[in-house]
Amino acid sequence: MNEAELFAKYRATGDVNLRNEIVERYFYVAEILAKKFVGRGVEYDDLLQIASLALIKGVERFDETKGVRFTTYITPTIAGEIKNYFRDRARLVHLPRKVVELKSGARRAAEEIAAETGKPASVGEIASRLGVGEEEVIRAMEAGGVVSLDRPAGDDESGSFYDLLPDASDDYEKLEQRDEVAAALATLSGDERKMVSLRFGEELSQSETARRMGVSQMYVSRMERKVLQKLKENLKKSMA
Amino acid sequence: MKELMTLYFPLGSDKMTTVRLATGGLSALAGLSLDESEDCKVCVTESLLLLMHRGYAAARVVFSLEDGLLVHIAGEGEGEGAPAEEDEISFALLTALNDTVRTEQKNGKLAEIVFRFGEKA
Numbered sequence: 294m295n296e297a298e299l300f301a302k303y304r305a306t307g308d309v310n311l312r313n314e315i316v317e318r319y320f321y322v323a324e325i326l327a328k329k330f331v332g333r334g335v336e337y338d339d340l341l342q343i344a345s346l347a348l349i350k351g352v353e354r355f356d357e358t359k360g361v362r363f364t365t366y367i368t369p370t371i372a373g374e375i376k377n378y379f380r381d382r383a384r385l386v387h388l389p390r391k392v393v394e395l396k397s398g399a400r401r402a403a404e405e406i407a408a409e410t411g412k413p414a415s416v417g418e419i420a421s422r423l424g425v426g427e428e429e430v431i432r433a434m435e436a437g438g439v440v441s442l443d444r445p446a447g448d449d450e451s452g453s454f455y456d457l458l459p460d461a462s463d464d465y466e467k468l469e470q471r472d473e474v475a476a477a478l479a480t481l482s483g484d485e486r487k488m489v490s491l492r493f494g495e496e497l498s499q500s501e502t503a504r505r506m507g508v509s510q511m512y513v514s515r516m517e518r519k520v521l522q523k524l525k526e527n528l529k530k531s532m533a
Numbered sequence: 534m535k536e537l538m539t540l541y542f543p544l545g546s547d548k549m550t551t552v553r554l555a556t557g558g559l560s561a562l563a564g565l566s567l568d569e570s571e572d573c574k575v576c577v578t579e580s581l582l583l584l585m586h587r588g589y590a591a592a593r594v595v596f597s598l599e600d601g602l603l604v605h606i607a608g609e610g611e612g613e614g615a616p617a618e619e620d621e622i623s624f625a626l627l628t629a630l631n632d633t634v635r636t637e638q639k640n641g642k643l644a645e646i647v648f649r650f651g652e653k654a
Binding site: 368 | 553554557558560561564565566567568569570571575578579619621622625626628629630
């Protein structure tokens with residue numbers, strides 16, 4: 294069934310299944326347009342939702358007898374809905390506070406200037422009102438993109454950005470580090486190992502370590518410097 | 534007409550952000566509002582995509598001050614590609630965001646897109 298036939302049949306029957314078929318056939322338009330407005334401070338998923346609603350409304354309003362293709366009709370309709378959303382809603386952004394403040398300040402200043410002069414505000418006027426450079430205003434407006442961690446990281450959609458984040462408690466890494474530290478400690482003398490155990494295992498002060506070992510605090514201090522240097526070199530060698 | 538800047542670059546999607554940033558800066562120089570500036574950026578990107586789909590190797594974008602910001606976007610070299618399915622949407626989006634858009638053909642193929650944002654647009 295071609296486009297005109299499909300719409301004509303839907304008008305005649307009002308069959309919801311036909312409407313759904315039309316929406317599914319043209320859903321790609323909503324997806325394409327939602328992507329084109331990414332980067333203005335609204336998540337892609339939200340934009341897609343707005344575009345999808347506009348698509349459904351558009352299916353109801355489209356007049357197939359006028360000789361215009363549906364894609365030609367629906368594109369400005371969806372673009373208009375998205376632009377209305379930008380105008381009407383606060384921007385849900387997760388940006389550094391300074392940028393967020395500048396962004397909202399710029400928006401507020403733009404509205405104030407427009408109200409005062411009756412004309413849309415220029416970037417220069419906004420920058421001057423906020424006491425910042427024009428470039429800062431532009432950069433703040435540009436810095437709208439928010440990337441969802443659940444978004445696919447590659448073209449094949451096999452993994453998300455979240456999957457690529459290093460795990461802060463990586464057990465394999467810990468295991469590897471423990472092996473390296475154990476190997477480095479094995480190169481120390483008995484006294485040196487005891488000092489490391491008291492100072493860094495039990496976290497005792499140099500004085501307390503000295504008391505337990507029956508030596509002076511100065512001796513522990515010198516030994517500590519020497520041992521740390523030795524461990525550092527051994528670890529460097531094992532990681533090279 | 535006062536020419537503000539001309540950008541000449543090999544066409545590729547990796548250049549889009551740079552061109553968008555330049556467009557934003559030039560929109561500010563031309564005194565466009567924030568909404569106009571955002572729309573102008575979308576129009577520049579869409580125009581470049583249309584030229585890219587037609588296989589042009591490079592693009593020349595000329596920004597001039599003339600009753601606002603006048604933008605000429607032309608494909609350089611011999612276009613070899615066929616229009617993509619998405620092009621219809623790009624054209625509809627261009628005209629939805631700006632009603633001054635006009636196109637020029639060369640050898641029966643889209644070669645230049647011109648539009649103006651600002652005072653008399």
